[in-house]
Amino acid sequence: MTAPALRWAGVAKRFDGVVALDGVSLDVPAGQFVALVGPSGSGKSTLLRTANRLVEPESGRIELDGADVAVEPAPLLRRRIGYVFQEIGLFPHLSVAENIVLPARVAGRSAPDVAELLALVDLPAEVAPRRPDALSGGQRQRVGVARALSTGARLMLMDEPFGALDPVTRDALATAVRALHDRLGLTTVMVTHDMAEALLLADRVVVLAKGRIVADAAPATLLAGEAGAEAAALVAVPRAQAERLAAMARA
Numbered sequence: 001m002t003a004p005a006l007r008w009a010g011v012a013k014r015f016d017g018v019v020a021l022d023g024v025s026l027d028v029p030a031g032q033f034v035a036l037v038g039p040s041g042s043g044k045s046t047l048l049r050t051a052n053r054l055v056e057p058e059s060g061r062i063e064l065d066g067a068d069v070a071v072e073p074a075p076l077l078r079r080r081i082g083y084v085f086q087e088i089g090l091f092p093h094l095s096v097a098e099n100i101v102l103p104a105r106v107a108g109r110s111a112p113d114v115a116e117l118l119a120l121v122d123l124p125a126e127v128a129p130r131r132p133d134a135l136s137g138g139q140r141q142r143v144g145v146a147r148a149l150s151t152g153a154r155l156m157l158m159d160e161p162f163g164a165l166d167p168v169t170r171d172a173l174a175t176a177v178r179a180l181h182d183r184l185g186l187t188t189v190m191v192t193h194d195m196a197e198a199l200l201l202a203d204r205v206v207v208l209a210k211g212r213i214v215a216d217a218a219p220a221t222l223l224a225g226e227a228g229a230e231a232a233a234l235v236a237v238p239r240a241q242a243e244r245l246a247a248m249a250r251a
């Protein structure tokens, strides 16, 4: 059996005595798209950030492709892990192209093909010389995804990547990210507050509460109400909204 792409084993973390992660164990097989959901403060971002060592756990172990992530220098590790987050962190004084090649340049590697990366995220080559502030929010997020892919990373960590976007742009970009995941054979772990998005995009939805995993199931299982009370409560919201909209359409 091959090692899971990503494994958290008994990972715990406190901040000033506040428990953020309370012994989380989770195996993510290569190729899977996992959504991490749960209430605010449940530990989603902290869990994600222990994988690329933006947060160091106080106990437990995280493995990438079977190797402990704590062994390798963090900058080397991060070249193998794409990271996309809401604020995106593009450098405003650099062009789109310069932003995209930056991780490879910092790593001392040959520059990636910017046109090819832009095409992957459905952006026209014309945006390459522009500064980020000359793009829409959705376009900037696409540049963030292109940058995350620029070092050839096979693992994508996404923290509310579509959080700041309008619903139409959000839906389009989410669909594009899922298609990219499938096309490139990536492994993706995405934090989202949006249960409907999690159910529609992911192969598997992991629900956190108070630093623990309280549900871990396929979307259909969650929708069937077979993944426990916490998960059922989260699913109830998009379900009720869908039912109200359907009722309005019938009226």
Ligand SMILES: Nc1ncnc2c1ncn2[C@@H]1O[C@H](COP(=O)(O)OP(=O)(O)OP(=O)(O)O)[C@@H](O)[C@H]1O
Pocket: 015, 016, 018, 019, 020, 038, 039, 040, 041, 042, 043, 044, 045, 046, 047, 193
């Ligand atoms: N750098 C930090 N310093 C102090 N406390 C932190 C820090 N990062 C997270 N925490 C605390 O750890 C807990 C988990 O936070 P985390 O950001 O992982 O939750 P989350 O589920 O991602 O929340 P949200 O959905 O609001 O983003 C919270 O109580 C939070 O206040």
